[in-house]
Amino acid sequence: MIVTGKPLPLRRANVDTDQIIPARYLTGIDTEGLGEHLFTGMAGGAELLAESPGANIVVAGENFGCGSSREHAAWALTARGFRAVIASSFARIFLENAYTNAIVPVVVPDAMIEGFARARSITIDVAKQTVQADDEAPVAFELDELRKQFILGGGFLPYLASKIDTVRAWQHAR
């Protein structure tokens, strides 16, 4: 699977989920309409989105997705066509939510963030785990070996469903 596209150059650290999508928009029972409110909780967020038409890869600093557990953050990103986030680190719950929603979480050193933020085009090879800014040399990144399968099409809930008998047997023997 190859993800190609343009960066949304957020650059900043600690982009919390209230900035990605404020709580006041979490009033649905489905994932409809969340995209409209993406980054409206971030100072200058909506403007940055407007200035970056066609962007589909977020580029941010450390601790992306910290704060609330709301999966709405991942849903709002996918609703606007975002397929990957390049950051120097992720908060745990967002990272888990990214995998279950097939958003590729790409961790690169902080020093490389600016390069991706300025790139005209970014190419991510999910299977090979490489990320490339324009014609620069591809950079390797880590992915969780199991959860990578959820991005490549395995599906998180079907995987868990396949474990139910194992869990029942374990619980029985507990």
Place this chain on the structure above:
Amino acid sequence: MRSLFDKIWDAHVVEELPGGNALVFMDRVVAHEITTPQGAIAIEKEYGDCLYDRDRIVAVNDHVSPAKDTATAIQAQVLRTWAKRQGIRLYDIGEGGICHVIVPERGYVTPGSTVCCGDSHTCTLGAFGAFALGIGTTAQAGAMLAGCLILQRPKVMRVEVKGELHPSASAKDLALAVIAEIGFRGGTGYVLEYTGSAIDSLDMEQRMTLCNMAIEAGATTGIIAADGVTAAYLEKTQEAPSDWLFLRADRDARYAASVTIDGNAVRPLVTWGTNPGENAPIDGVVPVGAAAASLDYMDLRVGDKMSEIVLDQAFIGSCTNSRIGDLREAARVLRGKNVVIPTIITPGSQAVKRAAEREGLHEIFQDAGALWTHSSCGPCLGMSMGVLAPGMRCISSSNRNFQGRMGDGGRVHLASPAIVAASALLGRIASPADIGAPIREEALV
């Protein structure tokens, strides 16, 4: 050799999975109206009536409760009808409250157990010596379907708090001090295992306040070993099972990291920035090196005196500080005085509300001119019951001062209930000492 967390983890691993993941059994799943519907409906559609074990699930309408408009009414109604269809115990308006307050109150968390909820502050329940963590909607649905989460084993950081907590400081101040010490993201990848004499002497409510904010350092959760204090709390909780174990870390337990905090050195803290780690002593100033973006959003400058920051609103409540002890603290400060800014006091559960009213605390609050509400998450998340206008500045006993958290453009200063109460009386950030209130309850008698 094992930490407390290691023991609980090891006892709940069903299967090791590729990539360092494990299938971890969940003894309890808590479901609230904001993050549950999408997942619950998805698994119902796809897998039918096949919850792993409905008796392990407890549902709560708490975030916007009662509903504020049609959309939130639909959320609550979806949770209600789903719980009914699936035979799940639901705590609705009237008997409920904030999920992290009622889960322990009703005995749904016991030492040595595992709990998850689609809510990051589930870490509150680590106060009971349980592994309790927040997860996303899909992971929560998976836990309801298969009884398990897929998790990377977190590392364990020992946070030892020595001595005793200084008389002027509360569990909230300690929570803020821990975040300042390890950093706003310093706990990422870790479980914080709190130990030490200052922790031993905290009551259960204070332990919950401390564990509640583990997520604010990025940690997977916080945990405190159960002891006599825990047992005494659980005994009073009718529904709590009594067959739990006193698990403790081994004497020679190994930790991936350790920090030590001197409890006697902890002083009242208030946040000045836009994450909970950006805090300063109440008698201090906005520090040199403060992040420009935070200062800009908060409209503050380096060197500004914390005690000169003028406020527009005060809020006492949230899963951090809305229990009876917190309300007593607030009442002690507010008794016989008048607030000068709009002040909202929201108990964490209807049971807390009733306990407070039996003690007459509601009279003290209302005599002081504060609004005494029913239980709910309320203003904490900026959805209802006291949303801030852009530029409004609120002092709050909650846990998040993120940009826009309590309303678009609203500014939040986090502090303990006593500081919030004192600030409500003076209209600026103030300590109970500023209004001549004794610093501790004991001092009253």
